[in-house]
Amino acid sequence: MKLYVCWGTFPVPWPRTSSSWRPGAHPCKKAYDALKRAGHCPEVVKVYGFAQLPDVTSGRQEVKRLTGESLVPVLVLEDGEAIKDSENIVAWARDNPAVGAGQMG
Ligand SMILES: N[C@@H](CCC(=O)N[C@@H](CS)C(=O)NCC(=O)O)C(=O)O
Helix, strand or coil, X not given: XXXXXXXXXXXXXXXXXXXXXXXXXCHHHHHHHHHHHCCCCCEEEEXXXXXXXXXXXXHHHHHHHHHCCCCCCEEECCCCCEEECHHHHHHHHHHCCXXXXXXXX
């Protein structure tokens, strides 16, 4: 699976006012962490740029082609299904743990 993210999956230390930008709630990190927690190991694709600007990077163009928007994070499953919005990705990870995830030994 591929996870398209902005510039990385680092935490953002600064508070923002909109709901998806609370401290520590960097949407791309949230999506990545949820997938890792569920035992997945997504290939992370950094798309760089900014959603509000023209899609100059190939990553942004691919995300736009897949979802109709250039906003990340976007998860692309092995069958090509694209899931956009970090909340949806977190929910998908919760509902689809990797085979063997959570088992010890
Ligand atoms: N509601 C969306 C918000 C996504 C969002 O805010 N993404 C950040 C990047 S992590 C952003 O700045 N997007 C604009 C951009 O991609 O330039 C979600 O939770 O996925």
